[in-house]
Amino acid sequence: MRLALTLGALMLVSAAPAPVVAPSLVMQGQAAAAAGQLETATDLLESALAANPRSRVAYLTLADVARKQGLPGKSIRLYRQALALDPNDRTALAGQGEALIDKGAVAKARENLDKLAKLCRGNCPEQIALAGAIGRIGAQQTATKQ
Numbered sequence: 001m002r003l004a005l006t007l008g009a010l011m012l013v014s015a016a017p018a019p020v021v022a023p024s025l026v027m028q029g030q031a032a033a034a035a036g037q038l039e040t041a042t043d044l045l046e047s048a049l050a051a052n053p054r055s056r057v058a059y060l061t062l063a064d065v066a067r068k069q070g071l072p073g074k075s076i077r078l079y080r081q082a083l084a085l086d087p088n089d090r091t092a093l094a095g096q097g098e099a100l101i102d103k104g105a106v107a108k109a110r111e112n113l114d115k116l117a118k119l120c121r122g123n124c125p126e127q128i129a130l131a132g133a134i135g136r137i138g139a140q141q142t143a144t145k146q
Contacts, residue, residue, distance in 0.1 A: 021048075021051050022048045022049075022051040022052035022055055022058070023048075023055075025044050025045070025047050025048035025051065025058075026044075026045065026048045026055060026057050026058045026061065028044045029041045029042075029044035029045035029048060029058070029061055029062070029065075030061050032044055033061060033064065033065050033068075038065050038068055038069055041061070041062075041065050042062065042065055042066075042069075045058050045061055045062040045065065046062070049062070054085060056082045056085045056086055056089065056092075059078050059079070059081045059082035059085070059092075060078075060079070060082050060089075060091055060092060060095065062078050063075045063076075063078035063079045063082065063092075063095055063096075063099070064095065066078060066099075067095070067098070067099055067102065072099045072100070072102035072103040073103060075095070075096075075099040075102075076096055076099045076100060076103065079092045079093075079095050079096035079099060080096065083096065088119055090116060090119055090120070090124060090126040090127075091126060093112045093115055093116050093119070093126065093130075094112070094116060094126035094127070094129055094130045096112055097109040097112035097113060097116075097130040097133070097134075098129075098130060098133050100112065101133050101134065101137055106134060106137055109130065109133070109134055110134060112130060113127065113130050113131055113134060116130060
């Protein structure tokens with residue numbers, strides 16, 4: 001009985017640091033991304049997700065890093081994972097919309113814009129940014145056709 005209690009206490013102690021480690025890794029990953037160290041940021045953020053697979057901030061930051069690396073498909077998937085955790089995350093909707101534009105899926109980006117319009121009830125920064133990105137693509141397509 002005493003052995004079982006000791007083992008149970010050890011399992012609790014060994015499991016306790018994970019929630020503390022993940023935010024630290026996320027912050028380090030964000031700092032690396034801001035400094036342009038994209039590979040380091042990716043490693044840190046993936047480690048954060050291994051420690052806490054429900055870290056929406058880690059998914060969002062990793063998705064941003066993937067966009068900066070020119071990986072829109074990966075970015076879209078990461079935003080989708082953030083949206084699975086919170087379907088109303090305006091940052092994820094806007095980011096995914098911009099990644100969809102990078103991939104050439106403007107119609108799907110407009111769907112994200114529609115979702116943002118319903119969530120924002122007016123203009124919010126995320127809605128304005130995505131609308132601007134869609135507008136720039138429309139202007140480029142018009143200029144190319146002429």
